[in-house]
Amino acid sequence: MLMVLAVVIWVAPALSSATGEREGMPRIGPAPELSLTTQDGQRLSLTELRGKVVALTFIYASCADTCPLLTAKMAGLQAALGADFGPKVFFLSITVDPERDTPAVLQRYAQAHGANLAGWAFLTGTPAEIRQVARRYGIYYKKTARGDVDHTFLTSLVDQSGTLRVQYLGVRFDPDELLRDIQTLVRGEGE
DSSP states (O other), X not given: OHHHHHHHHHHHHHHHHHTTSOOSSOOOEEOOOOEEEOTTSOEXXXXXXXXXXXXXXXXXXXXXXXXXXXXXXXXXXXXXXXXXXXXXXXXEEXXXXXXXXXXXXXXXXXXXXXXXXXXXXXXXXXXXXXXXXXXXXXXXXXXXXXXXXXXXXXXXXXXXXXXXXXXXESSOSOHXXXXXXXXXXXXXXXX
């Protein structure tokens, strides 16, 4: 059910844009608020990042296949954004395995993937907090018998005013498209 909702959320803005209903980049609606614990053990809320373009992903540190690919893609974007990364653009990677992904585990994961923590936070919380944030962003996840976590791969882009603008489904999305969208929002041209 959530997967269908995520696809509808992802496709609906493109459809309304194609029919001429909207100019510029789509506006899905207000980005769901969140307040979680960073890799440094500090609380961070989405509200604190107002004024910056924010890209949110959902990962888990012990993932052996798609999460590292998504994180590597984001690390490449971090480099491509240059001086805008941190002051104008911020990444949030939220775990879907809060029982294992403590702040210390996420700190090691961030270091292993070359994350610049001046513009990128890796977030965890209680299982209830993670469940609530995941649900609000259209993420389905379930721990398997092997201990892996099956989950929806959905990268969300939030503008400087806290509006959810675009969601990219899967890990195979074009990073150049996400980079262009981020740069469009940084320049204030996504209206």
